[in-house]
Amino acid sequence: MISFARIRAVMFKEVKQLARDRLTFAMIVMIPLIQLTLFGYAINTDVRHIPVALVDQSHNQTGRLLLETVRATQIVNFTKTFDTPKAAKAAIGTGEVRAVLVIPHDINQRLAQQRALAHWLVDGTDSVIGGAISGLQNMPFTLDPKSANAGQTLLDANNTFEVALYYNPSRRTAVNIVPGLLAVILSMTMVLFTSIAIVRERERGNLELLITTPVRPLELMIAKIVPYIFVGLIQVVIVLGLGYLMFDVPIHGKPHEILLGSLLFISASLALGLLISTLARSQLQAMQMTLFVLLPSILLSGFMFPYEGMPVAAQWIAEALPATHFMRIIRGLVLRSAELSSLWQDSLWLGAFTLFGVFFAARRFTKTLD
Amino acid sequence: MTELVIQAHNLSKQFGTLKAVDNISLKVEKGNIYGFLGPNGCGKSTTIRVLTGLLTPTTGQVEVLGLAIPRQADALRLRIGYMTQKFSLYEDLTVEENLFFMGQIYGLAGTELKARCLEQIDTYGLHALQKQMVGGMSGGEKQRLSLACATINKPELLFLDEPTSAVDPENRRDFWEKLFDLSEQGTTILVTTHYMDEAERCHRLAIMESGAIRADGSPDELMQKMGVNIVEVKTSGLRSLKSKLIANEQVRSAAQLGVRLRVLVYEQIPNPIDWLKSQYPELHNAELTQARPTLEDVFVSVTGDSRE
Numbered sequence: 297m298i299s300f301a302r303i304r305a306v307m308f309k310e311v312k313q314l315a316r317d318r319l320t321f322a323m324i325v326m327i328p329l330i331q332l333t334l335f336g337y338a339i340n341t342d343v344r345h346i347p348v349a350l351v352d353q354s355h356n357q358t359g360r361l362l363l364e365t366v367r368a369t370q371i372v373n374f375t376k377t378f379d380t381p382k383a384a385k386a387a388i389g390t391g392e393v394r395a396v397l398v399i400p401h402d403i404n405q406r407l408a409q410q411r412a413l414a415h416w417l418v419d420g421t422d423s424v425i426g427g428a429i430s431g432l433q434n435m436p437f438t439l440d441p442k443s444a445n446a447g448q449t450l451l452d453a454n455n456t457f458e459v460a461l462y463y464n465p466s467r468r469t470a471v472n473i474v475p476g477l478l479a480v481i482l483s484m485t486m487v488l489f490t491s492i493a494i495v496r497e498r499e500r501g502n503l504e505l506l507i508t509t510p511v512r513p514l515e516l517m518i519a520k521i522v523p524y525i526f527v528g529l530i531q532v533v534i535v536l537g538l539g540y541l542m543f544d545v546p547i548h549g550k551p552h553e554i555l556l557g558s559l560l561f562i563s564a565s566l567a568l569g570l571l572i573s574t575l576a577r578s579q580l581q582a583m584q585m586t587l588f589v590l591l592p593s594i595l596l597s598g599f600m601f602p603y604e605g606m607p608v609a610a611q612w613i614a615e616a617l618p619a620t621h622f623m624r625i626i627r628g629l630v631l632r633s634a635e636l637s638s639l640w641q642d643s644l645w646l647g648a649f650t651l652f653g654v655f656f657a658a659r660r661f662t663k664t665l666d
Numbered sequence: 667m668t669e670l671v672i673q674a675h676n677l678s679k680q681f682g683t684l685k686a687v688d689n690i691s692l693k694v695e696k697g698n699i700y701g702f703l704g705p706n707g708c709g710k711s712t713t714i715r716v717l718t719g720l721l722t723p724t725t726g727q728v729e730v731l732g733l734a735i736p737r738q739a740d741a742l743r744l745r746i747g748y749m750t751q752k753f754s755l756y757e758d759l760t761v762e763e764n765l766f767f768m769g770q771i772y773g774l775a776g777t778e779l780k781a782r783c784l785e786q787i788d789t790y791g792l793h794a795l796q797k798q799m800v801g802g803m804s805g806g807e808k809q810r811l812s813l814a815c816a817t818i819n820k821p822e823l824l825f826l827d828e829p830t831s832a833v834d835p836e837n838r839r840d841f842w843e844k845l846f847d848l849s850e851q852g853t854t855i856l857v858t859t860h861y862m863d864e865a866e867r868c869h870r871l872a873i874m875e876s877g878a879i880r881a882d883g884s885p886d887e888l889m890q891k892m893g894v895n896i897v898e899v900k901t902s903g904l905r906s907l908k909s910k911l912i913a914n915e916q917v918r919s920a921a922q923l924g925v926r927l928r929v930l931v932y933e934q935i936p937n938p939i940d941w942l943k944s945q946y947p948e949l950h951n952a953e954l955t956q957a958r959p960t961l962e963d964v965f966v967s968v969t970g971d972s973r974e
Contacts, residue, residue: 505754509771
């Protein structure tokens with residue numbers, strides 16, 4: 297016979313425990329909150345303000361008018377100007393800009409001949425960005441702003457722009473997803489492994505003995521990280537290898553640079569995990585905290601949705617996550633054959649994050665039981 | 667005067683509102699086996715943790731091996747061994763691997779490390795277990811390994827926190843043999859226990875209750891200065907007799923041991939057997955004998971609810 301009194305007793309006990317377990321309680325509130333704001337608000341596939349460069353070779357009224365019309369769409373932001381298309385293409389390689397608008401010197405002639413007026417050189421690795429700029433292809437353009445309102449365009453039959461997609465001309469998503477997936481997989485495993493590392497010793501009682509020995513906190517932290525660096529590098533080889541063999545993802549960058557870039561991110565993730573480990577009281581708590589890092593790492597790092605599509609506040613959070621920086625590095629290296637040195641800002645950030653992470657973890661790990 | 671290894675003055679440790687250790691002072695001489703006897707939760711473990719620098723004392727001064735604790739705890743760690751109450755070695759490593767690990771942590775390397783590990787394996791009879799995973803070992807085996815690891819750095823001072831709580835009596839005897847060996851080699855040992863037979867083996871003893879030291883001295887001293895005579899009563903109806911006796915002001919306590927009742931009568935009564943017979947007529951035909959005091963009697967007489 298089912299006893300409702302017993303059910304009620306267990307139920308109330310459960311609620312009490314839940315209310316006292318602050319972290320689980322926080323998860324109940326925070327996860328839907330984060331998910332909702334990220335998906336509903338921050339995540340905007342209708343991308344705007346993509347940073348692009350301009351190469352204006354026309355230096356005339358038509359060119360300036362075309363530029364104004366493009367600006368008015370708000371899809372792109374002209375952040376740089378270059379003299380030659382070659383220099384502009386290099387800026388795409390380093391990830392400074394996502395596309396370049398090249399306005400040729402013969403724009404008036406093209407207008408008269410009803411040919412495409414200008415060129416877009418686009419970084420095609422992120423298909424959402426590529427799609428947004430390709431959407432400009434049929435942008436209505438007229439020399440007289442008034443007639444545009446009447447729906448009359450000078451170029452109705454043809455495209456306004458010629459669009460050249462670089463690095464991923466067939467716009468396959470796998471090309472962009474696989475290197476991004478590397479960042480997500482590494483965040484998941486690296487942070488999780490180390491976040492458990494110290495708490496496990498605490499839970500099993502090993503820690504009480506360990507802290508009576510001469511082991512120093514920094515020694516312990518470094519020793520906990522190093523073995524997992526190799527685990528991480530194995531994962532890099534597996535993910536990129538499978539991506540190449542199964543999904544035809546081209547690997548343009550130099551292998552040693554890819555490994556070095558990955559190494560920076562692996563170290564940063566391990567340091568982050570270690571920091572969590574010194575904060576958590578149990579293995580379960582460590583895993584819950586890991587989830588808090590993992591969620592924004594997947595949603596905000598540029599893996600699922602382009603960074604440019606996010607509002608400024610979300611971009612700040614994204615900047616704080618190691619995954620965002622690695623996303624830029626690994627896509628730059630693997631897909632656009634960029635040099636690691638040209639991605640120095642992101643590399644430096646990961647390096648600094650690692651040092652601070654290990655340092656703070658060692659600081660937080662005191663050799664007392666107080 | 668002999669060298670003092672541990673000196674603590676007016677030591678207190680408070681957790682929130684709970685006074686785990688309440689103003690204790692302590693002196694431990696070199697080469698002694700010093701015991702802390704007391705019930706669970708009386709502050710034994712907390713005292714050990716303060717002495718090893720794991721906990722910061724709320725008030726009081728601590729000096730261990732001439733080092734001010736907790737300030738110089740790092741220097742102390744190289745010179746002490748510590749065996750935790752709960753088994754704290756790695757269960758997913760073998761006996762040998764655990765020993766090697768602890769040796770390396772204490773700065774041993776190469777042939778020196780190997781030799782020291784073999785020596786410890788020999789001393790603590792771990793030969794047959796060398797390659798065995800620790801997780802599956804018995805309480806006695808784990809405890810031998812713990813002691814082997816705790817002494818791998820040849821510590822001058824060894825802290826043992828309830829070392830034999832998970833061990834059968836035979837293993838406990840062997841364990842104490844090892845402790846006496848260590849003591850003879852000059853190691854000072856501080857051990858906590860709630861077993862009377864174990865406490866009796868210590869050179870000196872402090873009886874703790876509710877964070878305070880109720881009595882200290884050698885086991886013999888403690889038994890002598892107890893201030894009670896002990897009478898063993900063999901009769902029927904012991905339960906009701908016991909409740910009558912402990913109501914008497916002259917009786918310190920009464921405890922039943924099988925068919926006998928062990929009665930502690932204050933020393934003011936010159937002849938306790940006659941006194942008991944005169945006070946309780948039902949005891950006229952009972953068998954009353956005077957008994958030698960044990961440590962348990964000491965423990966009962968300095969602690970417990972009947973204490974003023």
